[in-house]
Amino acid sequence: MKLFLKIWRQKDASTKGQMVDYTLDGVEGDMSFLEMLDILNEDLINKGEEPVEFDHDCREGICGTCSLQINGEPHGPDRLVTTCQLHMRKFNDGDTIVIEPFRAKAFPVIKDLIVDRSSFDRIQQAGGYISVNTSGNTVDANAIPIEKHAADSAMDSATCIGCGACVAACKNASAMLFTSAKVSQFAQLPQGRVEATDRVMNMVRQMDLEGFGNCTNTGACEVECPKGISLENIARMNREYLAASVKG
Numbered sequence: 001m002k003l004f005l006k007i008w009r010q011k012d013a014s015t016k017g018q019m020v021d022y023t024l025d026g027v028e029g030d031m032s033f034l035e036m037l038d039i040l041n042e043d044l045i046n047k048g049e050e051p052v053e054f055d056h057d058c059r060e061g062i063c064g065t066c067s068l069q070i071n072g073e074p075h076g077p078d079r080l081v082t083t084c085q086l087h088m089r090k091f092n093d094g095d096t097i098v099i100e101p102f103r104a105k106a107f108p109v110i111k112d113l114i115v116d117r118s119s120f121d122r123i124q125q126a127g128g129y130i131s132v133n134t135s136g137n138t139v140d141a142n143a144i145p146i147e148k149h150a151a152d153s154a155m156d157s158a159t160c161i162g163c164g165a166c167v168a169a170c171k172n173a174s175a176m177l178f179t180s181a182k183v184s185q186f187a188q189l190p191q192g193r194v195e196a197t198d199r200v201m202n203m204v205r206q207m208d209l210e211g212f213g214n215c216t217n218t219g220a221c222e223v224e225c226p227k228g229i230s231l232e233n234i235a236r237m238n239r240e241y242l243a244a245s246v247k248g
Contacts, residue, residue, distance in 0.1 A: 001093045153188050176234050187240055
């Protein structure tokens with residue numbers, strides 16, 4: 001396959017970026033998208049040019065580090081996969097592929113296709129955890145009975161990998177799906193109810209401080225999410241937030 005690539009190149013956060021055109025030949029359908037970028041970079045290095053910087057880690061569709069905007073879609077044209085699990089058979093010979101970093105005020109570009117998603121970490125740190133007494137007198141969490149539907153639903157929420165596709169897909173760059181998933185995974189379990197009020201208030205406050213937009217229910221976040229995180233989480237977080245606000 002011969003492909004025509006338009007890739008965002010940006011030296012650093014303070015430098016103005018631009019789209020740069022590349023032509024790549026010999027791409028095979030069984031290659032992953034990142035393998036295709038590896039081949040491009042080998043080409044560039046052999047020519048004495050600077051390779052394209054992009055994030056990746058496990059390459060197994062688990063961590064979400066590989067997040068890229070491909071032809072205007074977070075993680076590309078496939079569904080329920082991360083960029084590293086997207087295969088080149090989804091494209092055709094002669095296609096033009098536009099590759100950009102995730103675009104959001106709260107995700108500033110570090111270099112080329114790499115963005116700073118530490119804003120997600122700060123939202124998580126604001127309340128996405130359960131405080132545990134480690135004095136030696138703790139009760140085994142497995143000893144607390146949990147209704148199966150609640151356990152399954154909490155697990156579905158917990159599968160969020162924090163890749164940022166929801167933000168990149170949203171016209172408002174909202175982080176509501178991510179934040180609500182991190183709230184919901186605890187809100188549905190008895191272990192999480194103790195700190196439920198502080199958790200939702202603190203995490204929503206931090207989300208706003210990071211500069212994310214608000215949710216207008218277009219649903220693009222759920223469609224583009226590689227883990228299929230449901231919009232039901234946003235509705236649940238709104239209920240949690242309302243209840244916490246009433247408590248004061």
